[in-house]
Amino acid sequence: MIPIYTVDAFTSQAYSGNPAAVCILQSFPEEDTWLQSIAAEMNLSETAFLCATEKRGSYKLRWFTKQAEVELCGHATLASAHVLWETGAAYGLDKLHFHTLSGVLTARRLQDSIELNFPAEPPEPSSAPELLKQALGVEPVAVSRNRFDYIVEVASEQQVRELKPDFQLLKELPARGVLVTSRSDDPAYDITARCFFSPIGIDEDPVTGSAYCALAPYWRTKLGKSGMTAIQLSARTGVVKLQTVEDRVRIEGKAVIVIKGLLMH
Structure with a gap:
């Protein structure tokens, strides 16, 4: 056994x-x-x-x-x-x-x-497929892409919380998934995220460690800080502490x- x-x-x-x-x-x-x-x-x-x-x-x-x-x-x-x-x-x-x-x-x-x-998996700026915009129902601030996922920055934490994606449309994306992120309104956290992996059969993942291999280097550039705390705003909320060091993410x-x-x- x-x-x-x-x-x-x-x-x-x-x-x-x-x-x-x-x-x-x-x-x-x-x-x-x-x-x-x-x-x-x-x-x-x-x-x-x-x-x-x-x-x-x-x-x-x-x-x-x-x-x-x-x-x-x-x-x-x-x-x-x-x-x-x-x-x-x-x-x-x-x-x-x-x-x-x-x-x-x-x-x-x-x-x-x-x-x-x-390993850090930093994303590069990308055009936003129309399918992605339709599936999320929100206008992105910026869209990036790494070898796994699309990274979609939106304007506010409220938009992250209130997202109701069309999972059937997300399944058609040529990617592992979509990471939607924003700055946090709560001073206890630096960033927020929700992670959707419909193409591999997981509509929403509650707290996704590998997502921060992309999100940590993305926000390091934007926030100018290598250490940060993230909160994932899924129904089963979780907290992740992050540190980027060269080409690695702790x-x-x-x-x-x-x-x-x-x-x-």
Whole structure:
């Protein structure tokens, strides 16, 4: 039987933040069909599959949505690190290394949170497809694009909060998703965001760690600061602390295990 966990990431309270499943394997199967079936069964935005390497504190890590494998995922990486420390699998270690499709990612254990070190994915200015404007129903201040997503800056936090996208139209975009962002009205935060990934089967992701690989460098240029705090304004709100250092983004957050179980098949 194989241990599996559901973890709420980027939150210190259960039933908030972004839930991910974490499945710890002895080895990866030769075919991906079983991995995809488990991800579909868990029915969460991401399921992380972990397998230890010969070097202690080093793991192979893959992420699957309900429909497909993805190249980068923040909240499921945070959830994976949290499980390894909370269960004692990484006892005595302050830093973990994850070998992924996006290279080696690290997680560092802080006093009461975890800091991920991810590659920056800075966007470049882009024209706004008419389909994108129609789907969001709002006039962008600016539109950018990186290899994953469209980044859409809007005029106010209120516009971010009140967005009601047409998800059927969003599915037609040639991108992983759309990150909608603005400056925050609350002095406790610098920026706001909501993240929509209809093209890969996730209409809205609650708190999206990998999105800040684009949003942190984007707002660093605009705000003139390398450290900032973001609040994601989905129904399950979460807070992300960010620091850009050269071509990397440090993403800090907390996590809570809410379910522990065993895969019977």
